[in-house]
Amino acid sequence: TPAATQLGMTPPLSLNLPTVAENKASNALIEELKRQNNYESTSETNKRTVVLQSLQAITEEFVRQVTRLQGKPESFVKRAGGKIFTYGSFRLGVFGPGSDIDTLVVVPKHVSVDDYFAYFPDLLKKMAPEGSITELTPVPDSFVPIIKFVYSGISIDLIFSRLEKDQVPKDTTLQGDDVLDGLSESELRSLNGTRVTDEILNLVPQKAIFRTALRGIKLWAQRRAIYANIMGFPGGVAWAMLVARICQLYPKATSSTIILKFFRIMDKWQWPQPVLLKNIVKGRHNVRVWNPQVYGSDRGHLMPIITPAFPQMCATHNITYSTKEVIQRELKRGGDITDNIMSGKAQWKDLFVKHTFFTQGYKYYLSVIAASSTEEAQLIWGGLVESKVRLLVSGLENQPSIKLAHPFNKGFERIHKCHNEEEIEKAKSNLEYQVKDIPTETTDPSPPLEPTNEVVSEDAEVNGGPNTNGAEKPCMVYTTTWYIGLELREGAKSLDLSAEVDHFKKICTGWEKYKPEFNALNVTHTKNYDLPDDVFCEGEIKPVRPQKKKA
Numbered sequence: 281t282p283a284a285t286q287l288g289m290t291p292p293l294s295l296n297l298p299t300v301a302e303n304k305a306s307n308a309l310i311e312e313l314k315r316q317n318n319y320e321s322t323s324e325t326n327k328r329t330v331v332l333q334s335l336q337a338i339t340e341e342f343v344r345q346v347t348r349l350q351g352k353p354e355s356f357v358k359r360a361g362g363k364i365f366t367y368g369s370f371r372l373g374v375f376g377p378g379s380d381i382d383t384l385v386v387v388p389k390h391v392s393v394d395d396y397f398a399y400f401p402d403l404l405k406k407m408a409p410e411g412s413i414t415e416l417t418p419v420p421d422s423f424v425p426i427i428k429f430v431y432s433g434i435s436i437d438l439i440f441s442r443l444e445k446d447q448v449p450k451d452t453t454l455q456g457d458d459v460l461d462g463l464s465e466s467e468l469r470s471l472n473g474t475r476v477t478d479e480i481l482n483l484v485p486q487k488a489i490f491r492t493a494l495r496g497i498k499l500w501a502q503r504r505a506i507y508a509n510i511m512g513f514p515g516g517v518a519w520a521m522l523v524a525r526i527c528q529l530y531p532k533a534t535s536s537t538i539i540l541k542f543f544r545i546m547d548k549w550q551w552p553q554p555v556l557l558k559n560i561v562k563g564r565h566n567v568r569v570w571n572p573q574v575y576g577s578d579r580g581h582l583m584p585i586i587t588p589a590f591p592q593m594c595a596t597h598n599i600t601y602s603t604k605e606v607i608q609r610e611l612k613r614g615g616d617i618t619d620n621i622m623s624g625k626a627q628w629k630d631l632f633v634k635h636t637f638f639t640q641g642y643k644y645y646l647s648v649i650a651a652s653s654t655e656e657a658q659l660i661w662g663g664l665v666e667s668k669v670r671l672l673v674s675g676l677e678n679q680p681s682i683k684l685a686h687p688f689n690k691g692f693e694r695i696h697k698c699h700n701e702e703e704i705e706k707a708k709s710n711l712e713y714q715v716k717d718i719p720t721e722t723t724d725p726s727p728p729l730e731p732t733n734e735v736v737s738e739d740a741e742v743n744g745g746p747n748t749n750g751a752e753k754p755c756m757v758y759t760t761t762w763y764i765g766l767e768l769r770e771g772a773k774s775l776d777l778s779a780e781v782d783h784f785k786k787i788c789t790g791w792e793k794y795k796p797e798f799n800a801l802n803v804t805h806t807k808n809y810d811l812p813d814d815v816f817c818e819g820e821i822k823p824v825r826p827q828k829k830k831a
């Protein structure tokens with residue numbers, strides 16, 4: 281009976297089997313995904329398997345080494361174990377050619393995170409084939425301690441957790457709540473990715489159907505620029521949970537139907553009612569679980585999508601009024617197009633058409649520019665500023681003249697070459713430039729947003745390159761720029777955003793590692809026709825300056 285096999289909190293809405301037309305639409309979807317280069321070749325995927333086998337072997341050697349150093353008997357050393365797990369798109373089975381492998385190293389209790397950073401990187405270089413490890417970057421003090429590297433051309437995000445056990449044998453699973461016993465909050469966070477992905481897969485009736493539908497939804501969300509947790513949009517896990525919920529409601533449906541129902545149901549969803557894949561359980565561990573009855577901050581979540589593994593959390597707490605509005609517009613568009621696809625009046629490629637954020641988006645944009653004097657400093661400073669942009673968005677939304685503050689989902693990285701002190705100073709003073717008003721159409725053009733130096737491409741000659749004509753050594757300024765499209769309320773002619781901008785700058789520069797000598801932050805306005813060329817792709821038409829009428 282359906283009740284016995286029910287996955288999800290409510291019974292299915294339909295147990296209908298797919299029609300011939302629905303199956304045909306699913307096949308057409310897979311064909312289109314292939315054309316869009318969404319699937320990786322078997323040989324590339326085999327490479328991933330080899331890399332993961334190697335990481336498993338290195339993990340075991342790492343555990344043995346640390347255990348031995350602690351003077352444990354050799355019998356204990358032999359049994360200590362160690363195991364890797366994956367999470368993210370690889371674990372979900374929706375990865376493409378450019379995807380990383382999100383991997384988790386799990387070790388017995390006597391191996392610490394300090395051991396991980398002390399020994400793992402060297403062991404990796406020693407045990408992996410010569411030259412196969414590049415861009416090795418340990419990040420010990422992040423939210424989740426992580427070692428990032430590229431292994432045979434594949435990006436790896438390697439995180440770490442202990443279990444409160446003497447041994448971590450090969451058959452270890454991370455299911456159930458007992459594995460969380462005795463762990464710190466940080467270790468809990470590290471285990472969470474794998475636990476959540478595994479639960480999502482357990483809670484969908486047909487994994488292959490789920491994967492195909494999720495590939496479609498992820499591609500759509502990326503093309504429409506509504507994919508990025510950090511910028512206030514759903515991230516990969518949140519999109520996966522939404523698709524999983526639809527799969528629960530239509531357990532026999534094919535992927536084309538899942539996508540159609542996804543748009544229909546999510547478009548009409550009564551937010552802030554949460555999307556849940558299973559009941560929220562209060563575990564015996566003393567950690568916070570999403571609960572709007574108890575926590576005011578949880579009550580503030582606009583589109584809550586709740587993870588299924590304990591401790592259950594909201595994956596979409598970053599969504600703001602504006603991003604919610606943008607998502608809802610896109611859901612409507614997606615639903616209309618999918619309706620047409622199902623009735624033969626449109627094709628899947630129409631669903632995956634790129635956004636028009638820069639080409640036909642807004643008349644006014646805010647540019648948030650983070651700058652540093654070195655690439656390394658910019659990596660850190662840019663990351664900090666990026667994580668705060670959505671706070672500026674929230675501030676702007678509270679401005680009475682602003683109807684919508686739409687952040688683009690990605691920052692643009694640029695390198696500016698300055699040839700002398702004057703240019704650097706100019707760059708710096710430009711970076712300090714702060715806009716008070718958005719001029720109305722008739723006022724003069726605003727000063728340039730960017731340092732007026734030549735903008736060179738990423739792979740251009742960098743600091744320390746050859747000097748021509750004995751001129752001063754060129755100096756680089758590294759910037760990342762985020763764009764926020766502004767929709768003004770009717771009648772709004774000019775507006776003063778300095779309070780919101782100042783507040784945002786204070787948050788960013790108040791960061792403990794902010795160094796005014798190396799880091800700068802600038803918020804300026806940009807008219808659509810002043811957007812830099814590199815935000816447009818080949819074939820896209822940059823907005824042009826309206827011709828001034830002669831009096």
Ligand code: 3AT
Pocket residue numbers: 367368369370374375376378379380382423424473515516517
């Ligand atoms: P790709 O195929 O890799 O593009 P993905 O879904 O695997 O898609 P990521 O590798 O970026 O995406 O992220 C995998 C998971 O890692 C998702 C989330 O649980 C976690 N994660 C990613 N970025 C962060 C972050 N900044 N902070 C905390 N968790 C993160």
Ligand code: MN
Pocket residue numbers: 368369370379380381382
């Ligand atoms: Mn990934």
Ligand code: MN
Pocket residue numbers: 368380381382437
């Ligand atoms: Mn990753």
